[in-house]
């Protein structure tokens with residue numbers, strides 16, 4: 001791959017529009033990380049035309065051959081994991097430790113998807129159970145790829161969130177046009193290279209780097225596209241849902257994830273888990289802990305346990321193994337988060353630690369006595385701060401946990417099985433963790449939100465389901 005080339009139809013080629021490139025900068029120190037070719041509106045048309053041709057070839061490629069190519073891509077992702085990790089850290093400001101963890105999951109995720117792409121089972125239909133129908137007919141379902149899939153991804157997990165779409169879409173026999181986040185295109189291009197170098201046929205994969213505002217509508221409204229898989233903010237997801245037309249949609253959107261700490265909880269465990277789950281990737285995780293709801297009898301003890309752990313988080317150069325929390329994606333984002341924390345303070349909450357900004361770094365914050373209806377609770381923060389509020393009983397704790405527009409993940413700390421079961425039943429979130437925070441994911445899990453957090457599930461098995469369509473077949477014989 002040359003920096004001035006685009007990946008269109010599984011081949012590196014020059015942009016069809018006037019040559020445009022963009023330098024990707026480190027959010028930590030502004031140093032150049034790499035250069036990418038920018039796609040223009042003309043390239044959308046070329047990529048979708050290539051994808052239509054590629055989809056026709058790929059859907060006729062037997063599943064075992066698709067799997068072989070994906071397994072080769074997985075090996076390449078493993079071999080290149082060190083380089084991919086350095087790219088993730090450099091372009092996103094995530095610590096090298098976190099980036100290494102992310103990159104090292106790539107190969108296994110591709111392997112899981114490769115297998116699921118060979119499992120496109122259908123079912124036989126007991127048509128004779130329908131009055132008037134007999135044994136002269138046979139009915140069954142076939143699962144087939146959607147065709148052309150548009151995948152749009154955010155910056156915060158530039159490897160995993162790309163792979164959670166690319167790998168199942170390709171495994172199931174679709175052609176994909178990927179539009180990665182403008183701030184983290186290099187990781188997406190490195191991962192795409194793994195698939196291309198593994199032997200993906202012409203047409204099957206394109207990566208269009210460019211502004212979502214410019215390319216987004218062209219991609220999602222195009223009638224050649226059958227499936228859109230989007231991960232990003234609720235605002236962008238709502239826009240896509242409005243303009244996309246009759247297409248299959250998966251929307252993985254924003255969140256304000258709660259953790260409930262009950263009086264019988266192991267407070268040390270809860271504080272340690274929150275000190276991790278609120279601050280991984282500087283809080284820029286859709287399943288980050290944003291709100292902690294404690295029983296008043298234990299709030300002070302919980303905060304006493306939490307605050308020193310949060311103060312111990314070390315910010316600094318993301319490329320240093322000593323750094324435990326990196327930057328936000330841009331200085332502008334850091335300024336937004338700094339303002340939100342300061343506003344929580346002026347609105348009556350207590351900032352117990354953190355909230356100061358240095359460039360794109362915001363020091364990790366704990367904010368107590370946050371009103372559940374305040375903007376600090378209700379709006380997604382996407383930054384390194386946790387809001388703590390109290391609920392006097394189980395009813396109000398659950399009401400608070402459910403009391404935002406979102407429903408992605410939730411955690412409950414308790415030693416009482418009955419309380420745990422009640423939480424599992426009553427909290428409206430796509431994933432509920434007992435004795436851990438929502439910030440935990442095994443790549444094979446069905447994963448996706450309720451309410452304003454979106455619809456559709458990822459995780460290779462679920463995603464292959466979402467990226468295929470069911471066709472019903474009836475063979476009509478003659479009564480005998």
Ligand code: NAP
Pocket residue numbers: 152153154155156157161179180181182183210211212213215216217220231232233234236237239240251252253254255285286380382408448449453454
């Ligand atoms: P974003 O601003 O919505 O951007 C996400 C992607 O959408 C980017 O590639 C962006 O391109 C593109 N985009 C922007 N405008 C578009 C349009 N009009 N049409 C089509 N695409 C468009 O989100 P973000 O700030 O990158 O990511 C943070 C958000 O993602 C948070 O809300 C977070 O909760 C959510 N998220 C959710 C999950 C989940 O699984 N539920 C996982 C991770 C993140 P540009 O980069 O060019 O703007």
